[in-house]
Amino acid sequence: MPEKPEVVTVAKTLENRLIGKEIKSCDVYWDSIIMGDKDAFIKEIKNQKIEKITTRGKWLVFYLTSKALLVHLRMEGKFFFREKGTKREKHEHVIFLLDDGMELRFHDVRKFGKMMLLPKNEIYELPPLSLLGYEYNDERLTVSYLRNRFKNKTLPIKTVLLDQSIIAGIGNIYDDEILFLSHISPLRKAKNMKRCELESIIFYTKEVLDKAITMGGTTIKSFTSSEGVHGRFQNELSVHGKKDGICPICKGKIKKIKVGGRGTYYCPNCQK
DNA sequence: ATAAACGCCTGGCGGC
DNA sequence: TGCCGCCAGGCGTTTA
Numbered sequence: 442m443p444e445k446p447e448v449v450t451v452a453k454t455l456e457n458r459l460i461g462k463e464i465k466s467c468d469v470y471w472d473s474i475i476m477g478d479k480d481a482f483i484k485e486i487k488n489q490k491i492e493k494i495t496t497r498g499k500w501l502v503f504y505l506t507s508k509a510l511l512v513h514l515r516m517e518g519k520f521f522f523r524e525k526g527t528k529r530e531k532h533e534h535v536i537f538l539l540d541d542g543m544e545l546r547f548h549d550v551r552k553f554g555k556m557m558l559l560p561k562n563e564i565y566e567l568p569p570l571s572l573l574g575y576e577y578n579d580e581r582l583t584v585s586y587l588r589n590r591f592k593n594k595t596l597p598i599k600t601v602l603l604d605q606s607i608i609a610g611i612g613n614i615y616d617d618e619i620l621f622l623s624h625i626s627p628l629r630k631a632k633n634m635k636r637c638e639l640e641s642i643i644f645y646t647k648e649v650l651d652k653a654i655t656m657g658g659t660t661i662k663s664f665t666s667s668e669g670v671h672g673r674f675q676n677e678l679s680v681h682g683k684k685d686g687i688c689p690i691c692k693g694k695i696k697k698i699k700v701g702g703r704g705t706y707y708c709p710n711c712q713k
Numbered sequence: 714a715t716a717a718a719c720g721c722c723t724g725g726c727g728g729c
Numbered sequence: 730t731g732c733c734g735c736c737a738g739g740c741g742t743t744t745a
Contacts, residue, residue, distance in 0.1 A: 444738055515739050551722045553739065612738050661738065
């Protein structure tokens with residue numbers, strides 16, 4: 442699920458149900474989801490109360506009593522609530538028992554998701570958060586910042602926008618949308634972006650992500666029920682997922698290609 | 714030094 | 730129907 446708007450939507454949804462709840466215990470059924478020592482994780486998260494849930498890039502940040510729980514959904518991570526004792530489903534890999542008798546369950550078909558516990562007072566100074574670039578709406582995200590960071594980048598702009606150490610939070614879908622609205626070909630080298638093109642990228646990054654957040658994110662794989670996020674932004678997508686679709690600007694054909702190994706949709710006529 | 718390929722995993726889809 | 734290869738909204742590591 443995860444690009445910035447989906448992660449923000451998940452954080453909001455979880456906050457409604459989790460603030461003030463205490464984690465009584467935790468069971469882990471797929472070890473590699475936990476970064477670092479699994480037994481220490483289980484031990485340290487016990488009796489921690491959830492105070493606040495935010496995001497940084499695509500990471501969910503749970504502020505606990507003395508720790509911070511970081512969760513990355515990667516491709517398919519989701520959270521569900523179940524009553525204590527409900528049979529564990531196939532893809533539920535981490536289960537947190539709460540003090541109200543409910544369980545928060547991390548569901549992840551592909552097991553790519555990650556979680557880790559850090560001391561609460563220094564999360565931003567430590568990896569992984571210390572390695573992230575600016576948030577999409579940070580006022581320091583300027584033309585001169587991007588010009589500097591793109592200076593030596595011979596990779597396609599599409600690929601460089603996915604680099605979380607430059608701008609944190611853009612993923613494969615919104616990348617295509619931002620470049621479409623900016624009229625920039627995904628294949629152009631990042632270092633060759635003109636000033637006005639950098640301005641467009643900054644403008645539409647904010648525009649697209651803000652709008653997607655307002656609409657609850659994008660749901661492509663439809664979620665069945667419960668805590669699944671049912672976003673509505675998929676109706677707003679111009680190019681992503683529309684192979685052989687019609688360009689909303691020129692009515693030409695949307696093309697699908699591979700850029701840096703990622704499926705990429707664009708309009709060869711409108712994006713130069 | 715940089716870029717492409719691979720690995721991590723499972724499931725759905727289209728083609729034969 | 731069954732098998733096969735390909736694809737999937739991510740990212741760290743390895744290889745060339």
